[in-house]
Amino acid sequence: MRPAHPSFPPGAARSEDRVTMGVSLPILALELPGQQYSCHACGDCCRDFTVQLRDEDIERLDRQGWASELGGAPWVEFRGSRFLRQRPDGACIFLQDDGLCRIHARHGLQHKPVACRSFPLSVMPTADGPQQGLNFACRSVQRNLGAPLGTHLPDLRRIAEDAPETIGQARVVALLPGRPGSPLELRALAGVLDQWMGRDGLPIATRIDGLAWIAQALRHAKLASVKDDRFLELITTIIATLEGELEADPVVPATERQERMLRQAIFMRTEDPRLDRMKSDGFLRTAWRQWRRQRAFLKGSGTVPELRGFASGVRFQTAELIPNPLHDAAEGHDEPIDDLVSRWVRARLRGARTWGAGYYGFSAVEGLSALCVDVASAAYLARVHAAGRDASADRVMLADMAAAVARIDRTAGRAPWLATSGERLRLSYLALDDGLRRTCALHACGVEWT
Ligand code: SF4
Incomplete structure (x- = not known):
């Protein structure tokens, strides 16, 4: 306000x-x-x-x-x-x-x-x-x-x-597409995820990895008969054992296809419609410009398309040489980044901006997947910002991460083009083959790249 x-x-x-x-x-x-x-x-x-x-x-x-x-x-x-x-x-x-x-x-x-x-x-x-x-x-x-x-x-x-x-009327929110969630289940899910994200003793990279792990696991879970108290029992058990699961199943580098899907997601999240320009350019020129931007993100080579007031003239390869700030922070270099990401994710979970009315009416699991993609997108964009600030930057600073979080959160739940079936499909593809975890850890120090 x-x-x-x-x-x-x-x-x-x-x-x-x-x-x-x-x-x-x-x-x-x-x-x-x-x-x-x-x-x-x-x-x-x-x-x-x-x-x-x-x-x-x-x-x-x-x-x-x-x-x-x-x-x-x-x-x-x-x-x-x-x-x-x-x-x-x-x-x-x-x-x-x-x-x-x-x-x-x-x-x-x-x-x-x-x-x-x-x-x-x-x-x-x-x-x-x-x-x-x-x-x-x-x-x-x-x-x-x-x-x-x-x-x-x-x-x-x-x-x-x-x-x-x-304020409107609260509508029924699905836990998974086709499986309605009860208020108890949705409250419990937000609560345990928030507790997980609030575990200060765990590096932020681990907490985000856990969030992605849960989003993927729930997407494939058979929840038709696991209801209310039994669902609560299930997610409480998942959280209790999650740290061990992550250790036993370390994340591996993303595939090229997963990287491309993440860049596509970033394009969608950074679209910046300027109404005056769209009106004067007309539909065809606007569509042509958007298509070229989208293609550049998909290719991931050459110069990152202009992001107004953010960074210009940055090459994809230069940005990708900078380590993933979530993992950089995990090594104890930058606690404020850890704190910023943790507060952001918890605000999305606790402030009803992850699923339901606050996120295009998405089911809880789809919304949780979108939140993971938002975090992965912000981590990638922070590297673009760092490279734009200083061509020889070798790490992301708090200001870079803050700019990236702002750019991503400003569209979350507001941009109609993120409410489409195409975006839902992308989220479900990204959840395959450990894709959410792998894109959240993209270009991290400590992950062995092939
Ligand atoms: S972005 Fe700046 S002007 Fe807008 S609400 Fe926040 S502090 Fe105020």
Whole structure:
């Protein structure tokens, strides 16, 4: 959420705080110990995001009378939806030089579009009630700066009261495609995975490897008759024995095909639609540009296609010489990377952004696979960022990993092209032949390459 002033007043919230809504719905606080956030008005989200508007947002903007000042409506229509207009550099038309929002400055926080008021926080409907979530595309979230997360619950309540459809009705979430999950099973799965990710004594590479191992194992498990308490028993046993399983079955290098699939997944996760450019270029030129970018990622040779504001002119081979930051961190070089990745993954698991309404209605196992691919994508992109920062870089720094996590998390659950059957198919292919584990460990030190 973006307050008028960077120093958001902290309240006396506890992690178990619940805010009662007008219709007696509580908002469940995100349980992520030690995580904080306040907006520090860096303006990153106003430069990076394409903001979709609701009808009520459009009506409010129209009432504010911006058209004459901006030389036209402050929104554009594209393929049946309406979005905040962007400047030629892609930033929001309302972003001021001081990093603040012009709507906010003139009319106050309540008068901004709902998406702008809530970012980087979110509310997702779950069977247990609306759940507070958190997006790691925000710099303050990554740096863990600000007030305890619970202090933002009153703001989320106000947003939900203004826009009740943002809370919606919780739908049944599948555990696996075709196998509905009960609230108990989904809660238990998120809980044990979160506990696993919170095991500080284990290197982050091992924790991510375990996550991928579980995603693959559950995908192939016969769960038709393993329900509720028996499912709970099963996943508790898996977690208890997981460390031994990983040791007994060490990850091996990814195949060329798996590497190609990962780069394809990265292309999908870094697509950056610029509405003004797409409108002026038209469908054919846009499709041609996308096809060329996609082809470059699939080939994985030559120069990495331009990633706006991220890195340019980096060659795939140069980036791939830099070790995988998850494994580099595992060797004790860089604990902050370990901490950032751990908080990010736990926020996705605990904040209802891994499956169900927070992730395209995916089943738990598909969503967990997508989360593993997100982590693998961020680890790869961090190397691209490092190579772009310094052509002779031999390792990823925290700033590289932070930039990569931001780039990946900004599309997670938001980009319609990640909700397709093609993406689901890619996730199931990647889960074959240990592919999730192997791509998460791509180019790691300590893995013997053939
Ligand atoms: S990215 Fe975060 S800190 Fe920066 S303006 Fe947006 S909400 Fe505020």
